[in-house]
Amino acid sequence: MNMTEVVHALLTPPPIRVRTLGRMPPAAADLVQLPTSSGASSRGSHQLACARECPLRFAFRYHLRLRPRVEPPFRLAGTLAHTHLAYHYAEQLDDPSDWYLTQTLDEALAQDGAGNPTALREAAEVAEAYKHRWAGEPLRPHSVEDEYRATIGELDPDGPDPELDDEYISCKTDLVAGINGDDWVVDHKTQAGDHRTGRLRHWRDDGEFRINWQVLVNLMIIRKRVGPIRGFVINRVKRVAPFDFDRHPLPIPALAYQHAPRAARNYVRAELAIKKQIAAGDKPEAVYSACYGRYGHCDYVDVCAASSREEQTEILETQFLEG
Numbered sequence: 295m296n297m298t299e300v301v302h303a304l305l306t307p308p309p310i311r312v313r314t315l316g317r318m319p320p321a322a323a324d325l326v327q328l329p330t331s332s333g334a335s336s337r338g339s340h341q342l343a344c345a346r347e348c349p350l351r352f353a354f355r356y357h358l359r360l361r362p363r364v365e366p367p368f369r370l371a372g373t374l375a376h377t378h379l380a381y382h383y384a385e386q387l388d389d390p391s392d393w394y395l396t397q398t399l400d401e402a403l404a405q406d407g408a409g410n411p412t413a414l415r416e417a418a419e420v421a422e423a424y425k426h427r428w429a430g431e432p433l434r435p436h437s438v439e440d441e442y443r444a445t446i447g448e449l450d451p452d453g454p455d456p457e458l459d460d461e462y463i464s465c466k467t468d469l470v471a472g473i474n475g476d477d478w479v480v481d482h483k484t485q486a487g488d489h490r491t492g493r494l495r496h497w498r499d500d501g502e503f504r505i506n507w508q509v510l511v512n513l514m515i516i517r518k519r520v521g522p523i524r525g526f527v528i529n530r531v532k533r534v535a536p537f538d539f540d541r542h543p544l545p546i547p548a549l550a551y552q553h554a555p556r557a558a559r560n561y562v563r564a565e566l567a568i569k570k571q572i573a574a575g576d577k578p579e580a581v582y583s584a585c586y587g588r589y590g591h592c593d594y595v596d597v598c599a600a601s602s603r604e605e606q607t608e609i610l611e612t613q614f615l616e617g
């Protein structure tokens with residue numbers, strides 16, 4: 295079964311048949327691999343959120359590992375800006391991470407921005423403006439782009455379904471840093487800004503980060519691994535000229551934060567159920583209310599909106615890569 299056939303099987307009955315002879319291509323192997331529910335599996339907070347939002351999208355992204363051949367420009371700009379900031383802070387570490395020692399900034403940019411000289415130039419400009427804006431800042435990096443993880447049992451001891459206790463949730467943070475005597479998780483957010491004012495949009499404490507799944511999960515995992523962390527800072531970067539930058543510590547909603555460990559357990563249970571469903575050959579649910587969101591459309595909207603299998607085949611073969 296090739297990649298296209300596997301995707302069609304996800305989109306339409308009949309269910310996928312598990313082949314017992316011969317060598318399966320990687321995509322099919324992914325689909326028939328039974329989920330690990332005995333404590334060996336790990337997933338990031340993004341993956342859990344994806345499973346909750348649309349099981350079909352979860353299957354495309356995390357089982358078939360389909361990604362668009364062409365990154366949307368705003369996403370590429372964000373990736374390149376993050377790369378610059380990661381190296382900017384990593385070079386200040388006394389004990390740099392392995393990724394910093396094994397690949398130079400130029401190599402990382404060449405890899406992420408291959409064939410996009412304009413995006414590379416703009417990312418370099420925003421990085422220079424950022425360093426100028428925050429020159430002499432009191433921020434002292436402790437870790438950059440490091441991954442932390444904790445088990446459900448650590449986060450939510452004595453919860454229901456003890457068989458989930460050994461499942462891991464991981465998070466990758468842009469930065470953990472000391473600022474004026476306290477340690478904070480810092481998350482870089484690149485934004486287009488307000489085209490009328492040329493500035494970042496007006497910050498609102500009751501805006502999109504008022505309750506944010508990634509913030510809640512990352513904070514509870516990093517506190518478990520690192521120790522006392524004062525809170526979470528959104529480091530905003532306007533990615534197009536004229537550049538603009540600011541930072542905002544987030545008020546963490548106390549009740550939501552207390553409930554987050556149990557929510558994490560529930561998310562993992564739901565994710566494992568989807569994996570089991572796929573392994574059994576059932577079609578994961580398509581949640582059409584999730585096709586369009588605040589940051590635009592789902593990567594797979596052309597596939598789901600196709601009017602025939604032939605059209606889907608062409609879209610899959612021309613617009614997506616495995617990896």
Ligand code: SF4
Pocket residue numbers: 348350351354580581582584585586592593594595596598
């Ligand atoms: S386009 Fe909609 S239904 Fe299809 S995978 Fe994305 S969110 Fe799910």
